[in-house]
Amino acid sequence: MRAAVLEEFGKPLVVQEVDLDEPRAGEVLVRLAACGVCHTDLYTASGADPSGYAPAVLGHEGAGVVEKVGEDVTLVEPGDHVVTLFSPQCGRCVHCLDERTNLCLAIREQQNQGHLPDGTSRISRNGEEIRHFMGTSTFAEYTVIPEIALAKVDPEARLDRACLFACGLSTGLGAAINTAKVAAGSTCVVFGAGMVGLGAVAGCRLQGAERIISVDLAEERLELARGQGATETMAGGEDVVERILESTDGFGADYTFEATGNVAVMRQAVESARMGWGLCTIAGVAGKGETLDIVPRLLITGRRVAGSSFGGVKGREGVPKLVDRWLAGEIDVEPFVSHHIALEDVNRGFELMEEGSGIRSVIGFDGAGERSGT
Ligand SMILES: NC(=O)c1ccc[n+]([C@@H]2O[C@H](COP(=O)([O-])OP(=O)(O)OC[C@H]3O[C@@H](n4cnc5c(N)ncnc54)[C@H](O)[C@@H]3O)[C@@H](O)[C@H]2O)c1
Numbered sequence: 001m002r003a004a005v006l007e008e009f010g011k012p013l014v015v016q017e018v019d020l021d022e023p024r025a026g027e028v029l030v031r032l033a034a035c036g037v038c039h040t041d042l043y044t045a046s047g048a049d050p051s052g053y054a055p056a057v058l059g060h061e062g063a064g065v066v067e068k069v070g071e072d073v074t075l076v077e078p079g080d081h082v083v084t085l086f087s088p089q090c091g092r093c094v095h096c097l098d099e100r101t102n103l104c105l106a107i108r109e110q111q112n113q114g115h116l117p118d119g120t121s122r123i124s125r126n127g128e129e130i131r132h133f134m135g136t137s138t139f140a141e142y143t144v145i146p147e148i149a150l151a152k153v154d155p156e157a158r159l160d161r162a163c164l165f166a167c168g169l170s171t172g173l174g175a176a177i178n179t180a181k182v183a184a185g186s187t188c189v190v191f192g193a194g195m196v197g198l199g200a201v202a203g204c205r206l207q208g209a210e211r212i213i214s215v216d217l218a219e220e221r222l223e224l225a226r227g228q229g230a231t232e233t234m235a236g237g238e239d240v241v242e243r244i245l246e247s248t249d250g251f252g253a254d255y256t257f258e259a260t261g262n263v264a265v266m267r268q269a270v271e272s273a274r275m276g277w278g279l280c281t282i283a284g285v286a287g288k289g290e291t292l293d294i295v296p297r298l299l300i301t302g303r304r305v306a307g308s309s310f311g312g313v314k315g316r317e318g319v320p321k322l323v324d325r326w327l328a329g330e331i332d333v334e335p336f337v338s339h340h341i342a343l344e345d346v347n348r349g350f351e352l353m354e355e356g357s358g359i360r361s362v363i364g365f366d367g368a369g370e371r372s373g374t
Pocket residue numbers: 039040167168171191192193194195196197215216217218221236237259260261262265282283284285286308309310311359
């Protein structure tokens with residue numbers, strides 16, 4: 001199969017033929033239809049992530065069709081439409097059994113090493129092992145993936161849109177719906193209007209928030225935020241906390257969300273939360289070694305801070321529900337797909353992301369990958 005391989009950190013991915021073994025027990029062979037290009041792929045490819053490894057097939061925002069299942073697979077069958085889950089749901093571990101978290105413990109260690117749960121890889125080249133990435137490796141025509149890392153979605157859902165639910169969109173929606181559990185009638189502020197922040201704006205709207213203030217540096221992004229339900233927008237900057245306090249009778253917002261990955265913005269998000277009960281939800285991933293500064297008095301006076309991984313979404317149950325809400329017209333995913341590219345253009349997808357052009361490039365695996373935009 002064709003796959004985009006990270007050979008060397010800081011160098012472009014190399015699209016090439018690699019070998020893929022058959023699925024073993026508990027594993028599934030998926031033919032990918034589409035895959036989004038995300039910051040986490042670039043972060044790893046650049047070498048900035050100290051836990052990265054190579055050679056590996058990157059990609060984690062995949063959607064496709066089940067081609068074949070290994071022994072003992074019960075959760076999916078050939079022909080099912082699926083979204084890949086870098087955050088799986090075994091349904092049995094102590095975290096899966098608890099409502100409070102989505103951080104499944106079943107395969108974490110092997111996944112972090114780039115292996116499937118049995119400690120080996122299915123991907124190789126001339127006998128040399130190539131590792132999996134985030135348990136998904138979806139920059140490829142096919143992938144072998146544990147059944148617990150697949151969400152079965154309505155076959156009516158276009159897979160080149162459904163793939164967005166594999167990462168950023170579910171993260172943002174879930175931050176508002178699951179982690180913050182935004183109450184109807186409340187005031188929300190969302191810092192960052194990329195895939196995650198826009199998802200959070202949409203999540204606040206679905207929860208019935210009355211005011212949703214989107215903060216970003218780029219006017220085009222604020223425009224997209226209005227489309228997702230932001231009732232107000234603000235340019236980011238050093239004085240943004242003051243501006244938010246001014247517009248909320250000096251108190252701040254009931255709920256704030258951070259979706260930039262910048263620790264200075266995280267601090268602003270904490271400081272924009274209301275005394276008494278304001279909840280700040282952090283979704284952005286900070287650089288290695290960076291810390292978040294919080295004046296403790298802000299916490300004593302009732303503000304709370306929460307982190308959110310994959311929006312607290314328990315993937316196998318939660319992703320199909322979010323996809324259903326999209327199909328029911330509650331979530332508008334069209335504006336998020338800015339570029340359609342072929343697998344060969346994956347490095348172009350990284351460039352577009354670095355330029356801040358559009359929200360998502362989506363790789364199409366059927367045919368040549370029609371292109372729109374630049
Ligand atoms: N928690 C998770 O599970 C999870 C999942 C996916 C992504 N993430 C992280 O979420 C963050 C956002 O991801 P994304 O794909 O939306 O990224 P993105 O780069 O598309 O969006 C970030 C936005 O923040 C804006 N921004 C930058 N500085 C700002 C400032 N000072 N004030 C206001 N806005 C500012 C940018 O203009 C941009 O629109 C990243 O850190 C990413 O790694 C986390």
